[in-house]
Amino acid sequence: xxxxxxxxxxxxxxxxxxxxxxxxxxxxxxxxxxxxxxxxxxxxxxxxxxxxxxxxxxxxxxxxxxxxxxxxxxxxxxxxxxxxxxxxxxxxxxxxxxxxxxxxxxxxxxxxxxxxxxxxxxxxxxxxxxxxxxxxxxxxxxxxxxxxxxxxxxxxxxxxxxxxxxxxxxxxxxxxxxxxxxxxxxxxxxxxxxxxxxxxxxxxxxxxxxxxxxxxxxxxxxxxxxxxxxxxxxxxxxxxxxxxxxxxxxxxxxxxxxxxxxxxxxxxxxxxxxxxxxxxxxxxxxxxxxxxxxxxxxxxxxxxxxxxxxxxxxxxxxxxxxxxxxxxxxxxxxxxxxxxxxxxxxxxxxxxxxxxxxxxxxxxxxxxxxxxxxxxxxxxxxxxxxxxxxxxxxxxxxxxxxxxxxxxxxxxxxxxxxxxxxxxxxxxxxxxxxxxxxxxxxxxxxxxxxxxxxxxxxxxxxxxxxxxxxxxxxxxxxxxxxxxxxxxxxxxxxxxxxxx
Numbered sequence: 303x304x305x306x307x308x309x310x311x312x313x314x315x316x317x318x319x320x321x322x323x324x325x326x327x328x329x330x331x332x333x334x335x336x337x338x339x340x341x342x343x344x345x346x347x348x349x350x351x352x353x354x355x356x357x358x359x360x361x362x363x364x365x366x367x368x369x370x371x372x373x374x375x376x377x378x379x380x381x382x383x384x385x386x387x388x389x390x391x392x393x394x395x396x397x398x399x400x401x402x403x404x405x406x407x408x409x410x411x412x413x414x415x416x417x418x419x420x421x422x423x424x425x426x427x428x429x430x431x432x433x434x435x436x437x438x439x440x441x442x443x444x445x446x447x448x449x450x451x452x453x454x455x456x457x458x459x460x461x462x463x464x465x466x467x468x469x470x471x472x473x474x475x476x477x478x479x480x481x482x483x484x485x486x487x488x489x490x491x492x493x494x495x496x497x498x499x500x501x502x503x504x505x506x507x508x509x510x511x512x513x514x515x516x517x518x519x520x521x522x523x524x525x526x527x528x529x530x531x532x533x534x535x536x537x538x539x540x541x542x543x544x545x546x547x548x549x550x551x552x553x554x555x556x557x558x559x560x561x562x563x564x565x566x567x568x569x570x571x572x573x574x575x576x577x578x579x580x581x582x583x584x585x586x587x588x589x590x591x592x593x594x595x596x597x598x599x600x601x602x603x604x605x606x607x608x609x610x611x612x613x614x615x616x617x618x619x620x621x622x623x624x625x626x627x628x629x630x631x632x633x634x635x636x637x638x639x640x641x642x643x644x645x646x647x648x649x650x651x652x653x654x655x656x657x658x659x660x661x662x663x664x665x666x667x668x669x670x671x672x673x674x675x676x677x678x679x680x681x682x683x684x685x686x687x688x689x690x691x692x693x694x695x696x697x698x699x700x701x702x703x704x705x706x707x708x709x710x711x712x713x714x715x716x717x718x719x720x721x722x723x724x725x726x727x728x729x730x731x732x733x734x735x736x737x738x739x740x741x742x743x744x745x746x747x748x749x750x751x752x753x754x755x756x757x758x759x760x761x762x763x764x765x766x767x768x769x770x771x772x773x774x775x776x777x778x779x780x781x782x783x784x785x786x787x788x789x790x791x792x793x794x795x796x797x798x799x800x801x802x
Contacts, residue, residue: 304766308333308428308442308443308444308654309333309334309335309441309442309443309444310327310331310332310334310443310444310445310534310655310658311323311324311327311333311334311335311413311443311444311445311446311447311648311651311652312334312335312337312418312429312431312441312443312445312446312447313327313334313335313337313446313447313449314337314338314418314419314420314431314446314447314448314449314450314596315337315338315344315448315449315450315451315592315630316336316337316338316342316343316344316402316413316449317343317344317345317346317347317449317451317628317637317640318343318344318351318628318637318638318640319344319349319449319451319628319637319640319641319643319644320336320338320447320449320627320644320797321327321342321343321344321405321406321629321642322357322644322645323404323406323447323642323644323647323648324336324406324409324411324448324455325405325406325409325411326644326645326648327648327651327652328409328410328411329409329656330648330652330658330660332648332652334409334412334625335411335412335413335414335431335441335443336406336411336412336414336542337413337414337416337417337418337431337433338398338413338414338415339415339416339417339418339435341399342399342403342406342413343395343398343399343402344451345451345452345453345471346637346640346769347398347399347402348474349401349470349471349474350393350470350473350474350637351637352394352395352398353391353394353395353474354470354474354496354497354500354675355675356387356390356391356394356395357387357388357391358496358500358675358677360387360390360391360500360504361499361500361503361504361677362503362677364382364503364504365503365677366714367380369714372714373714375653376708378783379673382481382503382504382505384479384480384481384504385479385494387461387504388476388478388479389479391423391474391489392476397421402505402537407499414433414439414441415435415436416434416435416436416437416438417433417434417435417595418431418432418433418596419431419432419433419434419595419596419597419741420446420596420597420598420601421440421600421601422440422600423602424621424622424623425444425445425621425622425623425654427650427663428442428443428444429442429443429445429446429623429624430442431443431446431597434482434510441525443639444623444655445623445625445646445652445654445655446623446624446625447624447626447627447631447644447651448593448596448610448619448624448625448626448627448646449624449626449628449630449640449644450591450592450593450596450628450630451591451592451628451629451630451640452589452590452591452592452629452630452635453471453589453590453592453636454469454470454471454585454586454588454589454590455587455588455589455590456469456590457585457587459546459547459548459549460480460488460546460548460549460583460585461548461549461550461551462639463551464555464665465551466551466555466581466582466583467549467551467556467582467583467585467732468582468583468584468585469584469585469586470493470497470584470586473497473584475500477712481504481505481506482501482581482582483499483505483507483581484502484506484507484508484509484555484579484580484581484582484760485506485507485508485509485580485581485582485583485584486509486511486549486556486558486578486580486582486583487508487509487510487511487583487584487586488511488546488549488558488583488584488585488587489510489511489512489513489585489586489587489588490510490511490512490514490517490518490540490542491512491517491518491519491586491587492518492674493586494510494512494517494584494586494699495510495517495518495529495533495674495676496674496675496676497584497586498510498533498676499533499538499676499677502536502537502538503536503677504535507537508536508537508538508539509538509540509541509578509580509582510533510539510540510541510723511539511541511544511546511558511560511570511578512540512541512542512543512544513543513544513545513546513563514542514543514563515542515543516530516542517529517530517533517540517542518674518680520672520686521674521680521682521685521686521735522682522687522721524618524719524721525680525682525721525737526736528678528717528718528719528737529676529678529737532676532677532678532717533676539696541560541576541578543562543563543564544560544561544562544563544576545560545561545562545565545570546558546559546560547559547560547561547570547575548581549585552579555579555581555582556579556580556581556582556583556594557577557578557579558577558578558579558583559575559576559577560575560576560577560578561573561575561576562574562576563676574667583673584612587637589629590608591608591609591610591629591630591632592605592629592630593608593609593610593630598610601621601624602620602621603619603620603621603624604619604620606632607632608632609630609631609632610626610630610631610632611631611632611759612625612631614633614665615664615665616646616650616662616664616665617631617643617646617647617650618646618647618650618777623648623651623654623733625647625651626647627640627643627644627646627647628640628644629645631643633667634667634670636670636672638670638671639667639670642665642705643665645663646663646664646665649661649662649663650662650663664676668684668752669683669684669749669752669753669761670683670749671683671742671745671749673741673742673745673747675742678715678717678718678737678738678739678741679736679737679738679739679740679741679742680726680735680736680737680741681735681736681741681742681744681745681746682733682734682735682736682745683733683734683748683749683752684723684731684732684733684734684748684752685723685732685733686735687699687723687733689733690723690732690733695725695732696725696726696727697723697724697725697726697732698723698724698725698726698729698758698782698794699721699722699723699724699782700722700724700758700778700779700780700781700783700784700785700786700791701719701720701721701722701778701779701781702719702720702774702777702778702786702788702789703716703718703719703737703789704716704718704719704720704738704774705717706777706788706789707769707771707773707774707777707788708768708769709769709770709771709773710738710739710771710774712769713739713771715738715739715771717737717738717739718736718738718739719736719737719738719742720734720735720736720738720741720744720774720775720777720778721734721735721736722734722748722758722775722778722779722781722782723782724757724758724782727758728757729757729758729782729783730752730755730757731748731751731752731756731757731761731779733752733757734748734778736774738774743771743772744771744772744774744775747761747772748761748775749774758779758780758782758783759779759783761775761776761779762776762779762780762783762785777789782794
């Protein structure tokens with residue numbers, strides 16, 4: 303930049319929230335600075351969403367090869383090659399990172415490699431930021447968006463040494479290319495279950511240790527039961543209600559010691575112990591917000607347990623003109639939420655300055671799809687049954703199995719089902735859960751319907767191409783009213799349309 307020139311927006315962090323915000327701001331005509339100390343794409347692209355899905359694709363193909371004979375294809379002595387799978391994963395990540403850089407250049411955004419920090423300033427005069435990295439420099443911007451994300455939580459008791467006791471970042475590094483003969487995974491949440499699926503398909507003996515009574519505790523009980531059944535069929539041993547007391551690198555492997563989660567903390571020392579041994583241990587029990595050394599204290603920007611406090615509607619921090627999006631603000635830790643929050647923060651930042659073709663807006667968290675890439679896939683949106691009951695909503699529920707769908711049978715993907723919930727008063731969709739092939743794609747149609755207040759009748763009256771997996775949404779919606787053609791039910795007499 304020229305001396306005394308000022309950016310409209312400076313964004314600290316180039317993950318799915320930050321790089322997305324930079325492009326969106328440029329589309330409105332803003333002059334943008336994007337600051338990233340590591341790699342463009344952040345955790346999502348480099349150590350999260352994308353690399354795990356690349357490995358999942360390889361793992362799923364291994365599953366398909368095992369049943370190739372059912373499709374009339376004779377495959378003799380096929381051999382999984384984890385090294386090549388990792389190299390493919392690395393290539394995908396590299397190409398996408400290059401794509402992000404190309405987009406930033408295309409929108410004429412300035413990308414700075416280094417650690418960004420707010421030094422001083424205000425919304426009236428602009429903010430000064432320092433960048434320490436390849437070329438130390440200082441820039442000025444009228445507004446700032448913080449999108450620094452999160453990192454795997456390093457729990458002292460688990461002795462994470464990045465050698466045998468690992469985080470998800472360690473496993474997804476470009477040079478991690480050896481499949482362990484055995485692995486203990488601490489935490490049976492989304493990350494733990496996805497890696498359990500991947501390693502089991504590549505031949506590892508996998509044991510999952512979970513403090514709660516069930517894995518993926520946020521999902522519907524019937525979804526959890528289906529997932530457990532599949533993981534166990536892959537040889538994964540799931541140990542629930544286990545409090546992990548310590549994890550030790552023994553030199554030749556790891557040893558995890560647990561006791562029952564029901565034992566009070568002050569009685570754990572004398573409680574019965576359980577020992578789990580393996581080659582490696584993956585600790586996947588949470589993530590810590592990256593909010594240190596950003597100038598927050600000096601600027602008197604309020605935080606709470608490492609999370610930057612924001613107005614939940616506008617995403618503005620306690621200091622006017624500074625916004626925080628994604629994991630660092632302590633909200634829902636999903637890449638697509640960070641991107642959506644970026645849209646809102648950019649709109650509000652530019653609208654507050656004036657002169658840009660955009661109005662202020664608010665974030666809406668009512669309809670957010672969540673996805674889990676185990677095999678089979680899991681996806682959900684809106685309320686679960688227990689949540690609906692807590693809200694006093696009288697619900698109708700419809701289920702439809704993949705095994706009754708022609709396209710799923712043709713694909714050999716008959717595991718799982720879709721479940722759709724509707725308000726009994728007006729048939730509006732209030733939630734859905736799905737486990738099975740392409741579940742994340744299916745849930746998007748339901749999210750769109752919920753976002754616009756549609757009913758199960760609206761979906762039922764929408765012609766879906768045949769034969770397709772998308773017919774799961776059609777049949778599932780009709781099943782709410784007992785009208786699914788390929789599943790017997792007791793039809794409910796439709797109410798007059800739009801009684802509300």
